[in-house]
Amino acid sequence: MTNENDLKRGRTALVDGTSISSLVDRDKREVSTRLFSDPEIYQLELERIFAKNWIIVGHESEISEVGDFVTRRLGDDPVIVARRRDGGIDCMLNVCSHRGALVCREEAGNSSVFRCIYHGWIFNLDGSFRGAPFKEEMYPDGMDASRLGLRKARVGVYGGIIFANWDESAPSLEDYLGDYKYYLNLIFNKVPNGMEVLGPPQRFVINANWKTASEQFGGDAYHAGQLHRSLGALTGGSPTNPRDWQLHAPKVSTENGHNIICFDLGDMYRAISGGKELSPIEKLHILPPSGVPPEMLPEMLQLLGEKELEFLATTPPGNGGIFPNAGVWNMHNPMYNGVPAPFLSFRTYLPLGPDKFEFCMWVLVAKGASEEYRDLMRRSTSFMQGASGFIEGDDAEVWPGQTSASRGYIGRQGTLKYWTLTGEHKPEGWPGEGNVHAGFSRDDPQWNWWQRYFDRLEEKV
Numbered sequence: 116m117t118n119e120n121d122l123k124r125g126r127t128a129l130v131d132g133t134s135i136s137s138l139v140d141r142d143k144r145e146v147s148t149r150l151f152s153d154p155e156i157y158q159l160e161l162e163r164i165f166a167k168n169w170i171i172v173g174h175e176s177e178i179s180e181v182g183d184f185v186t187r188r189l190g191d192d193p194v195i196v197a198r199r200r201d202g203g204i205d206c207m208l209n210v211c212s213h214r215g216a217l218v219c220r221e222e223a224g225n226s227s228v229f230r231c232i233y234h235g236w237i238f239n240l241d242g243s244f245r246g247a248p249f250k251e252e253m254y255p256d257g258m259d260a261s262r263l264g265l266r267k268a269r270v271g272v273y274g275g276i277i278f279a280n281w282d283e284s285a286p287s288l289e290d291y292l293g294d295y296k297y298y299l300n301l302i303f304n305k306v307p308n309g310m311e312v313l314g315p316p317q318r319f320v321i322n323a324n325w326k327t328a329s330e331q332f333g334g335d336a337y338h339a340g341q342l343h344r345s346l347g348a349l350t351g352g353s354p355t356n357p358r359d360w361q362l363h364a365p366k367v368s369t370e371n372g373h374n375i376i377c378f379d380l381g382d383m384y385r386a387i388s389g390g391k392e393l394s395p396i397e398k399l400h401i402l403p404p405s406g407v408p409p410e411m412l413p414e415m416l417q418l419l420g421e422k423e424l425e426f427l428a429t430t431p432p433g434n435g436g437i438f439p440n441a442g443v444w445n446m447h448n449p450m451y452n453g454v455p456a457p458f459l460s461f462r463t464y465l466p467l468g469p470d471k472f473e474f475c476m477w478v479l480v481a482k483g484a485s486e487e488y489r490d491l492m493r494r495s496t497s498f499m500q501g502a503s504g505f506i507e508g509d510d511a512e513v514w515p516g517q518t519s520a521s522r523g524y525i526g527r528q529g530t531l532k533y534w535t536l537t538g539e540h541k542p543e544g545w546p547g548e549g550n551v552h553a554g555f556s557r558d559d560p561q562w563n564w565w566q567r568y569f570d571r572l573e574e575k576v
C-alpha cells in the first residue's frame with residue numbers, strides 16, 4: 116500500500132514549485148521566513164526531522180520503577196515511555212493496533228499492562244500484544260500476536276536523558292551526540308549517582324513555530340544584550356549579570372547541529388572575592404556547579420579530573436541546543452536580591468503544528484540532594500525560567516511575533532540573516548572538542564543549527 120510518506124520521499128520541491136533548496140542561501144547565509152509558518156514545510160519536518168533524529172522524550176528518573184510510564188509526543192505522534200520488567204526502557208506508539216484508539220490516556224503512572232478502553236485489547240509493558248477480550252468468540256482462527264504489538268521507536272539514554280528515534284538506520288545516540296557528549300557530561304554526569312528530576316516537567320503552549328525557539332537556543336547570545344535587559348536592571352549591572360557573560364562567552368558548535376555557550380565566570384568570581392584571584396577548587400567551593408549541593412561537592416571533586424574541574428570553574432557549559440528541538444541550561448543567575456543562585460534544566464520545544472509549540476521543561480538536581488537544596492533549585496529555576504521565569508517571559512514575547520510576521524503574503528518573502536561568523540577560534544588549553552568560537556557573540560552556532568536543518572530537509576544526510 117502506498118502511504119503519504121512514500122509519496123513525499125525524494126521530493127525536492129513544494130507544491131507551488133518552490134524548490135526546497137531555494138529556501139536557504141548557503142553562500143549569503145540567509146534563510147526564508149516562510150519556514151516559520153508554512154504548513155507544507157511543517158509536514159516535511161515531521162517526516163525528515165522529527166522521524167529521523169534523536170528526540171528527547173523524558174528523563175529516566177521519571178520512570179525509575181518497573182511499570183512506571185509517562186505519555187509524551189515524538190514529533191506529532193503520541194508515545195508511551197515505560198520501564199520494562201528487565202529494567203530497560205521502551206518508547207512505543209500510543210495508538211492501538213486494532214482500530215487506532217489512544218491506548219494510554221494518563222500523563223504518568225504505574226501499571227503492569229496497557230489496556231485500550233475501546234474494545235479492551237491489552238499490551239505488555241514492552242508494547243507486545245498480550246490478549247483481547249472474547250478472543251475465542253471473536254477470533255476463532257487465532258491471532259498473530261507478532262503483528263499486533265505497539266510500534267516501537269529506538270531508545271537511547273545519555274546523562275539520564277531519554278531520547279527516541281523512529282529511524283532504524285540512524286546512527287546510534289552516542290554517535291549522534293558525538294563531541295557534544297563532553298559538555299553534556301559536565302552538566303549531567305558530574306556526580307557519581309547522576310541527576311534526577313524535581314517532579315514532572317513544566318508544560319505550556321506558545322503560539323509560535325518550534326524553530327523560533329530552537330534556533331535561538333542553538334546559541335543566539337546577541338539577543339541577550341537587548342531582549343533580556345531586564346536582567347541587567349535586576350542586578351544593577353553587577354558582574355553576576357548573565358546578560359553580559361552571554362555576549363562575550365565562547366560558543367561551541369559540534370557536528371549534527373548541536374551547540375553550547377560556555378560562560379566565562381572570571382568577573383563574577385572576582386566580584387565575589389573582592390578582586391582576589393582564586394584557585395579552581397576555591398571557586399567551586401564558593402559556587403558549586405548547578406544541581407550539586409555543597410555537601411555533595413567532595414563526590415564531584417573525586418569523580419572529575421583536574422582539567423574538567425578547572426573547566427567547570429572557569430568556563431562551564433551554560434546553555435545550548437541539542438538538535439533539533441531541545442535545550443540545556445546549567446548556570447547561576449541572580450535572584451531578586453542580586454545573589455546568584457543555581458539552576459539546571461533541560462527543555463524541548465515540541466511542535467503542535469506550524470504555528471504552535473509546547474514548551475516542556477524538566478528541572479534537575481543531584482540524586483540524594485537535601486530537601487533544602489531542592490527547594491532552592493525549584494525557586495531559582497521558576498524565578499528565571501519557564502512560565503513564570505524572567506527569561507522565557509522575554510523570549511515568549513518575540514517568538515509568536517516572528518511566526519505571525521511570516522504568515523503574510525509579503526512577510527513570507529523575507530529572509531533571516533546569519534551573515535556574521537567568528538569562525539574557529541579555540542582558546543589555548545581548551546579541553547573540549549568541537550568548533551569553538553571565542554570572542555563577541557556572532558552567528559556561528561545558529562548557522563551550525565540551520566545547516567543541519569537544511570541537510571535534513573533536503574535529505575542530504
Ligand code: FES
Pocket residue numbers: 211212213214215216231232233234235236
Ligand atoms: S481500538 Fe483498541 S481495542 Fe479496539
Ligand SMILES: [Fe+2]
Pocket residue numbers: 338339342343506509510
Ligand atoms: Fe532569550
